[in-house]
Amino acid sequence: MTDPHFNKVALIGIGLIGSSLARVIRREKLADTIVVNTRSAETLARARELDLGDEYYTSAAEAVRDADLVIVCVPVGACGRVATEIAPALKAGAIVTDVGSTKRSVIEQMSPELPDTVEFLPGHPLAGTEHSGPDAGFAELFRNRWCILTPAGRSSDEAVEKLTAFWEACGSRVDTMDPDHHDKVLAIVSHLPHIIAYNIVGTADDLQTVTESEVIKYSASGFRDFTRLAASDPTMWRDICLHNKDAILEMLSRFSEDLSALQRAIRWGDGQALFDLFTRTRAIRRSIIDAGQDVAAPDFGRQASGQK
Amino acid sequence: MTDPHFNKVALIGIGLIGSSLARVIRREKLADTIVVNTRSAETLARARELDLGDEYYTSAAEAVRDADLVIVCVPVGACGRVATEIAPALKAGAIVTDVGSTKRSVIEQMSPELPDTVEFLPGHPLAGTEHSGPDAGFAELFRNRWCILTPAGRSSDEAVEKLTAFWEACGSRVDTMDPDHHDKVLAIVSHLPHIIAYNIVGTADDLQTVTESEVIKYSASGFRDFTRLAASDPTMWRDICLHNKDAILEMLSRFSEDLSALQRAIRWGDGQALFDLFTRTRAIRRSIIDAGQDVAAPDFGRQASGQK
Numbered sequence: 001m002t003d004p005h006f007n008k009v010a011l012i013g014i015g016l017i018g019s020s021l022a023r024v025i026r027r028e029k030l031a032d033t034i035v036v037n038t039r040s041a042e043t044l045a046r047a048r049e050l051d052l053g054d055e056y057y058t059s060a061a062e063a064v065r066d067a068d069l070v071i072v073c074v075p076v077g078a079c080g081r082v083a084t085e086i087a088p089a090l091k092a093g094a095i096v097t098d099v100g101s102t103k104r105s106v107i108e109q110m111s112p113e114l115p116d117t118v119e120f121l122p123g124h125p126l127a128g129t130e131h132s133g134p135d136a137g138f139a140e141l142f143r144n145r146w147c148i149l150t151p152a153g154r155s156s157d158e159a160v161e162k163l164t165a166f167w168e169a170c171g172s173r174v175d176t177m178d179p180d181h182h183d184k185v186l187a188i189v190s191h192l193p194h195i196i197a198y199n200i201v202g203t204a205d206d207l208q209t210v211t212e213s214e215v216i217k218y219s220a221s222g223f224r225d226f227t228r229l230a231a232s233d234p235t236m237w238r239d240i241c242l243h244n245k246d247a248i249l250e251m252l253s254r255f256s257e258d259l260s261a262l263q264r265a266i267r268w269g270d271g272q273a274l275f276d277l278f279t280r281t282r283a284i285r286r287s288i289i290d291a292g293q294d295v296a297a298p299d300f301g302r303q304a305s306g307q308k
Numbered sequence: 309m310t311d312p313h314f315n316k317v318a319l320i321g322i323g324l325i326g327s328s329l330a331r332v333i334r335r336e337k338l339a340d341t342i343v344v345n346t347r348s349a350e351t352l353a354r355a356r357e358l359d360l361g362d363e364y365y366t367s368a369a370e371a372v373r374d375a376d377l378v379i380v381c382v383p384v385g386a387c388g389r390v391a392t393e394i395a396p397a398l399k400a401g402a403i404v405t406d407v408g409s410t411k412r413s414v415i416e417q418m419s420p421e422l423p424d425t426v427e428f429l430p431g432h433p434l435a436g437t438e439h440s441g442p443d444a445g446f447a448e449l450f451r452n453r454w455c456i457l458t459p460a461g462r463s464s465d466e467a468v469e470k471l472t473a474f475w476e477a478c479g480s481r482v483d484t485m486d487p488d489h490h491d492k493v494l495a496i497v498s499h500l501p502h503i504i505a506y507n508i509v510g511t512a513d514d515l516q517t518v519t520e521s522e523v524i525k526y527s528a529s530g531f532r533d534f535t536r537l538a539a540s541d542p543t544m545w546r547d548i549c550l551h552n553k554d555a556i557l558e559m560l561s562r563f564s565e566d567l568s569a570l571q572r573a574i575r576w577g578d579g580q581a582l583f584d585l586f587t588r589t590r591a592i593r594r595s596i597i598d599a600g601q602d603v604a605a606p607d608f609g610r611q612a613s614g615q616k
Contacts, residue, residue, distance in 0.1 A: 271546050274545070
């Protein structure tokens with residue numbers, strides 16, 4: 001077993017993911033020193049109040065000095081800037097990774113900026129909630145969630161083993177994958193669902209014949225399920241749309257093509273086509289529950305969680 | 309206060325809604341006699357095993373004899389047939405209602421069949437889960453959920469008061485609404501979300517470049533939220549699509565129009581448009597939680613409900 005422990009870990013960004021990492025690193029004793037960095041003095045002060053780290057800096061360059069592991073936890077649109085800032089200060093042999101939801105773009109932004117003396121190994125923990133900021137994090141966030149590492153030809157086998165051990169110690173299951181394949185997989189399992197959720201909530205908000213108060217009042221009949229994803233962090237999702245454009249546009253056209261066929265079946269009263277689709281999709285839910293990727297309780301277990 | 313009690317209640321259909329009604333009627337002592345009817349001998353036997361009622365019939369006509377309240381709990385496509393079957397056997401003065409998700413079509417199917425001697429008062433409890441059948445029901449299903457009554461000019465004020473008292477005793481909050489307005493409201497808060505969920509799950513299932521096992525394995529990153537709605541009863545949803553066609557097609561075109569604009573913003577890199585939409589939708593989630601229509605716990609409280 002590779003030792004998952006690092007002497008000094010620098011977290012660049014302390015939002016939902018960064019602050020969850022800080023909490024689990026401390027709980028599992030995965031670092032002697034946790035360094036917290038964010039550009040916002042206000043957010044940094046909050047991180048300090050929450051006692052998330054051992055050292056606090058608004059400068060990313062200062063934060064990474066002597067760090068053995070640097071985890072960039074910022075929206076994917078900011079990765080290039082961060083790489084430029086930290087590059088001169090990185091310790092030789094340090095592992096530099098990230099948590100971004102797109103991988104090809106992160107590699108293109110960061111790789112040219114980073115010195116050859118570091119191990120660059122992009123990563124993506126598939127974990128999150130609709131909440132954001134340092135208060136939203138919790139140590140259990142990564143438990144039994146997947147973390148995908150996408151080596152970009154700039155990391156040793158030892159670095160892959162070490163980072164895998166680290167994420168496993170955080171509670172994750174780890175896969176490695178080609179960056180382009182990652183971007184396609186995430187476009188369908190994550191990016192398309194979020195974009196569709198944002199879109200449907202926007203459509204409902206625009207209606208005049210049905211009032212917004214009616215939409216809210218009767219939302220338990222289906223609509224509310226979409227509002228969770230559509231409440232995700234706007235900056236993060238703007239950047240994902242801009243940085244995984246090709247894969248997202250491809251998924252959107254497939255989705256629209258299928259929706260046109262479904263719309264046509266409704267218009268022409270093709271009950272058999274509707275029944276066949278609605279039966280096929282039911283089986284997929286069962287597979288997801290069997291794979292332990294969702295709760296079997298009806299309605300996501302909302303009643304059990306104390307809904308009035 | 310109007311007395312919510314009836315001497316004899318006949319449930320035509322004993323799926324998720326019918327069997328939940330049977331359970332809450334018994335628990336709250338809302339009827340002296342509960343009559344259970346379903347055409348399937350097998351389902352009727354299961355209802356008997358579950359001890360859902362006091363009398364059991366495969367004939368709807370036999371089931372409604374002497375009933376003071378008849379609740380039709382079948383897919384909306386079957387309402388006309390049920391009305392034809394029960395019409396000759398209905399007791400004078402009985403209240404006939406239903407639980408269908410579309411109201412104009414139910415009125416058009418049932419109203420011409422029913423005798424003038426009964427009170428016909430369509431209704432729709434906005435309650436359900438992705439499970440179906442007599443085993444899926446539970447007495448708490450209607451608690452704090454809305455039930456919408458849509459008078460069709462064939463019920464007295466007393467009947468509206470009586471049925472309102474009944475649904476309130478089942479735990480519901482009751483609104484009355486014009487049937488056409490109901491169909492528009494439900495098209496946006498329920499029908500469109502279900503259709504979009506079915507569609508996206510279908511699209512994901514069709515992909516070749518991303519395997520189905522990858523879709524399932526990584527579904528917690530967003531996709532799984534849609535699979536719950538897409539696991540709803542296929543017959544029920546086929547019928548809703550066929551019986552609220554006009555309102556659904558209108559909502560689908562608005563949705564598609566908005567999606568095209570969003571797609572264009574992604575293609576042309578319009579970050580401001582994306583950010584504005586993603587910010588606006590976040591506020592709606594907060595309104596829904598403030599209105600008590602969803603849980604505030606992150607991730608629908610899945611962790612609290614025991615997810616591994």
